[in-house]
Amino acid sequence: MALLQIAEPEMSGVPHQRNIAIGIDLGTTNSLVATVKSGEAVVLSDSDGNNLIPSVVNYGDDTVLVGRAAQKLRVTDPANTVVSVKRFMGRSFADLDPEITYPYKFVNQAGHIQINTRQGVKDPVQVSADILRSLKMLATESLGEEAVGAVITVPAYFDDAQRIATKHAAELAGLNVLRLLNEPTAAAIAYGLDSKQEGIFLVYDLGGGTFDVSVLRLNKGVFEVLAVSGDTHLGGDDFDHRLFCYILQKSNLSQLNDEDTALLLVKSREVKEQFSQKEKVALNVVLSNKKIVNISITRSEFEEIVHNLVQKTMLPVKKALRDAKLTKDDISEIIMVGGSTRLLPVRYAVRDFFAKEPLTTINPDEVVAIGASIQANVLAGNTKDDWLLLDVTPLSLGVETMGGLTEKIIPRNSAIPVARAQEFTTYKDGQTAMTVHVVQGEREMVADCRSLARFTLRGIPPMVAGQPRIRITYQIDADGLLTVSAKEMSTGIISQIEVKPSYGLSDDEIQNMLTESIDNADKDMQIRLYQEAIVDAKALIDSIEKAMIEDSDLLLDGEMDKISHVSMQLKIKIARIVEDYTEATSQIKILTNQLNDVSNDFASRRMNQAISASLKGKNVSEILTESK
Amino acid sequence: MPYNIVSQNLKNELNMDKLLKLNFFELFNIEPVFAINLEQIQNNMRELQKQYHPDKYSSQATEIANQSLMLSSYINEAYSTLSSPLLRALYLLKLRGIEIDLVHETRFNHEFLLEQIEVREAIDEAKDNQDFDQLLTIENQLQFKEQNLVQQINELFISNKLDLIVEPIKQLSFYVKLQQLVAASIAEI
Numbered sequence: 121m122a123l124l125q126i127a128e129p130e131m132s133g134v135p136h137q138r139n140i141a142i143g144i145d146l147g148t149t150n151s152l153v154a155t156v157k158s159g160e161a162v163v164l165s166d167s168d169g170n171n172l173i174p175s176v177v178n179y180g181d182d183t184v185l186v187g188r189a190a191q192k193l194r195v196t197d198p199a200n201t202v203v204s205v206k207r208f209m210g211r212s213f214a215d216l217d218p219e220i221t222y223p224y225k226f227v228n229q230a231g232h233i234q235i236n237t238r239q240g241v242k243d244p245v246q247v248s249a250d251i252l253r254s255l256k257m258l259a260t261e262s263l264g265e266e267a268v269g270a271v272i273t274v275p276a277y278f279d280d281a282q283r284i285a286t287k288h289a290a291e292l293a294g295l296n297v298l299r300l301l302n303e304p305t306a307a308a309i310a311y312g313l314d315s316k317q318e319g320i321f322l323v324y325d326l327g328g329g330t331f332d333v334s335v336l337r338l339n340k341g342v343f344e345v346l347a348v349s350g351d352t353h354l355g356g357d358d359f360d361h362r363l364f365c366y367i368l369q370k371s372n373l374s375q376l377n378d379e380d381t382a383l384l385l386v387k388s389r390e391v392k393e394q395f396s397q398k399e400k401v402a403l404n405v406v407l408s409n410k411k412i413v414n415i416s417i418t419r420s421e422f423e424e425i426v427h428n429l430v431q432k433t434m435l436p437v438k439k440a441l442r443d444a445k446l447t448k449d450d451i452s453e454i455i456m457v458g459g460s461t462r463l464l465p466v467r468y469a470v471r472d473f474f475a476k477e478p479l480t481t482i483n484p485d486e487v488v489a490i491g492a493s494i495q496a497n498v499l500a501g502n503t504k505d506d507w508l509l510l511d512v513t514p515l516s517l518g519v520e521t522m523g524g525l526t527e528k529i530i531p532r533n534s535a536i537p538v539a540r541a542q543e544f545t546t547y548k549d550g551q552t553a554m555t556v557h558v559v560q561g562e563r564e565m566v567a568d569c570r571s572l573a574r575f576t577l578r579g580i581p582p583m584v585a586g587q588p589r590i591r592i593t594y595q596i597d598a599d600g601l602l603t604v605s606a607k608e609m610s611t612g613i614i615s616q617i618e619v620k621p622s623y624g625l626s627d628d629e630i631q632n633m634l635t636e637s638i639d640n641a642d643k644d645m646q647i648r649l650y651q652e653a654i655v656d657a658k659a660l661i662d663s664i665e666k667a668m669i670e671d672s673d674l675l676l677d678g679e680m681d682k683i684s685h686v687s688m689q690l691k692i693k694i695a696r697i698v699e700d701y702t703e704a705t706s707q708i709k710i711l712t713n714q715l716n717d718v719s720n721d722f723a724s725r726r727m728n729q730a731i732s733a734s735l736k737g738k739n740v741s742e743i744l745t746e747s748k
Numbered sequence: 749m750p751y752n753i754v755s756q757n758l759k760n761e762l763n764m765d766k767l768l769k770l771n772f773f774e775l776f777n778i779e780p781v782f783a784i785n786l787e788q789i790q791n792n793m794r795e796l797q798k799q800y801h802p803d804k805y806s807s808q809a810t811e812i813a814n815q816s817l818m819l820s821s822y823i824n825e826a827y828s829t830l831s832s833p834l835l836r837a838l839y840l841l842k843l844r845g846i847e848i849d850l851v852h853e854t855r856f857n858h859e860f861l862l863e864q865i866e867v868r869e870a871i872d873e874a875k876d877n878q879d880f881d882q883l884l885t886i887e888n889q890l891q892f893k894e895q896n897l898v899q900q901i902n903e904l905f906i907s908n909k910l911d912l913i914v915e916p917i918k919q920l921s922f923y924v925k926l927q928q929l930v931a932a933s934i935a936e937i
Contacts, residue, residue, distance in 0.1 A: 562935040
């Protein structure tokens with residue numbers, strides 16, 4: 121549209137039938153997004169070439185930064201920079217590790233954790249949604265179109281509350297969730313389908329905040345998860361924290377402020393990572409009070425500091441083997457997943473236990489996202505590959521019975537989907553209502569399990585105690601999410617209710633957040649269009665003004681006034697404060713078009729002159745060479 | 749084309765309806781006997797799941813997706829019932845019209861009850877000591893006893909002496925419960 125400008129041909133995609141589907145590894149420390157392109161799973165990178173996006177969100181005065189940009193503010197603005205939000209998903213205050221100090225202003229809202237930031241109170245679901253939104257954008261920019269759906273990975277050990285929170289976050293980010301997939305399972309898919317090998321895999325997944333073990337069998341195109349185990353409070357962050365405490369101790373420090381704590385935690389992580397290559401790591405940090413920390417730590421010191429943590433991972437490994445009814449000799453391959461498996465003490469411990477080298481050929485940071493993208497591709501119907509994934513539920517589901525005891529209805533490691541029913545009865549004559557308390561966990565006492573939902577079944581016909589037969593059915597779908605229903609069976613009068621446990625956030629709250637984020641996205645889009653219109657308008661004004669000075673002799677009588685008049689109107693419009701961006705954008709566009717129209721003749725006269733001048737005394741090949 | 753898709757869906761739906769009405773043995777296409785080939789039912793389970801798992805219907809109409817969720821759950825239920833000797837024995841008896849009320853059957857000989865109490869105490873002790881290996885040892889002992897009972901039950905099924913089968917099944921249920929207790933203790937430590 122501007123003078124003498126030739127647009128480059130649009131890089132348009134080849135028309136295709138494929139449904140683009142993405143796999144997202146929403147990690148505690150880092151997140152990744154991958155997709156299957158022409159049969160090959162690839163991790164997508166942002167415009168700077170990074171594919172590992174730090175799971176960090178900073179809430180500024182009027183910005184929301186995600187990833188590296190937010191990471192940079194972690195030290196200077198810790199209270200508004202949320203890291204490791206995954207640890208708060210679906211959790212209550214009682215779940216917080218009292219040993220870890222957080223720089224946030226927590227809000228205790230209806231039992232679940234929220235964080236008070238500069239931009240108001242943020243639910244972990246919203247923070248995760250901000251990360252997912254940015255991953256979605258990365259994928260859209262990288263692929264040139266929006267994905268039809270996504271597979272999002274969760275730790276195998278996530279309970280129902282944590283899974284639901286993750287699903288809510290994805291919905292809030294505008295993603296169509298094809299499946300929540302267990303992280304170790306995703307890793308096994310990446311390796312298993314890659315090597316086309318059949319056998320039994322053990323996945324050792326030590327991430328930033330969680331530790332998962334899964335045992336899977338790949339046989340005749342069916343991936344069967346045999347057992348999952350793990351520790352929800354064990355991960356790379358704990359290694360950082362051990363090192364952090366050791367550094368404090370070694371340099372006689374106590375009582376650091378938030379800023380220094382954040383700084384030393386970052387440094388602890390750096391030191392930890394360097395031990396994969398170095399025997400000895402030096403640490404040199406200047407604290408906010410100008411005090412200098414200058415120490416060095418040897419690898420054997422480091423190994424000693426983390427020894428207990430590494431040993432702690434072996435118990436879930438043994439438990440998983442026992443649950444799968446296998447011994448360590450039955451395992452054909454051990455798959456290492458998660459950045460923390462780069463740590464040498466971890467690798468050595470696993471190797472020594474199995475007397476076998478673990479597999480590390482696929483980047484342990486990327487393997488989960490890759491597996492998720494392969495599953496997404498299958499669920500989106502893009503492949504004829506005839507393989508199937510059969511997963512299990514990681515925790516037992518039960519109901520509260522008399523005396524605060526748990527009656528298990530679906531035991532852990534049951535293959536999903538699964539439906540189980542159990543009959544209960546009344547304990548008082550004439551009892552017409554019954555409270556059903558749904559719990560998740562392995563402990564015998566209800567108080568020690570996680571409470572998922574409580575509902576009351578009414579309308580039981582009055583009968584002698586023990587007569588009514590109330591059938592409670594638990595259904596877990598392929599995502600691992602639970603639905604509970606209850607029926608009174610004895611009289612044929614069926615009163616049935618269906619409960620989908622929802623945690624912390626009610627459906628209304630989710631709806632509100634959703635509307636809010638759509639409003640914001642809409643406004644963001646309007647502002648972007650407005651800014652684009654301004655850039656175009658200014659470029660046109662500049663080039664016309666320059667041309668009028670350079671080639672004033674080509675202007676006809678009154679033409680300059682006409683052009684200047686429209687140009688001035690446009691300048692005024694640009695300078696005006698905007699209330700309605702859509703309106704302002706269209707006004708600027710109209711004036712830009714007018715300016716283009718009134719300057720059109722002048723522009724073509726200039727072009728003719730330029731061409732005839734450049735052609736004078738030259739042959740065609742010279743002109744072609746010059747124009748290059 | 750749309751006609752074909754509809755008819756295929758309808759066929760699947762009707763087929764699923766039919767499968768949901770089969771008993772577990774019929775579903776897995778095996779003889780309704782106690783001595784079964786575990787590997788065979790494992791293979792049959794995989795083949796059935798390959799056809800009817802919800803992942804195969806994720807992009808289709810809600811009705812058929814729900815139907816596949818039900819059927820896939822039913823296949824898993826069938827597999828876990830048939831692969832457990834206790835549940836398989838109870839299921840077989842139920843098909844023959846015999847229901848055993850394990851909850852209210854409490855008549856046991858003195859020796860058996862004493863042994864039960866001892867094992868429970870051993871499990872509690874191992875759990876309190878966080879002794880994973882000890883729990884595994886107890887579990888192995890329980891599995892050995894279970895094997896003996898399974899053998900007995902199998903012989904009684906073969907000779908069709910169902911009047912004698914209640915006693916070993918009752919005992920088996922106690923060993924299964926103890927093993928569950930071990931499993932729960934292992935999960936807790």
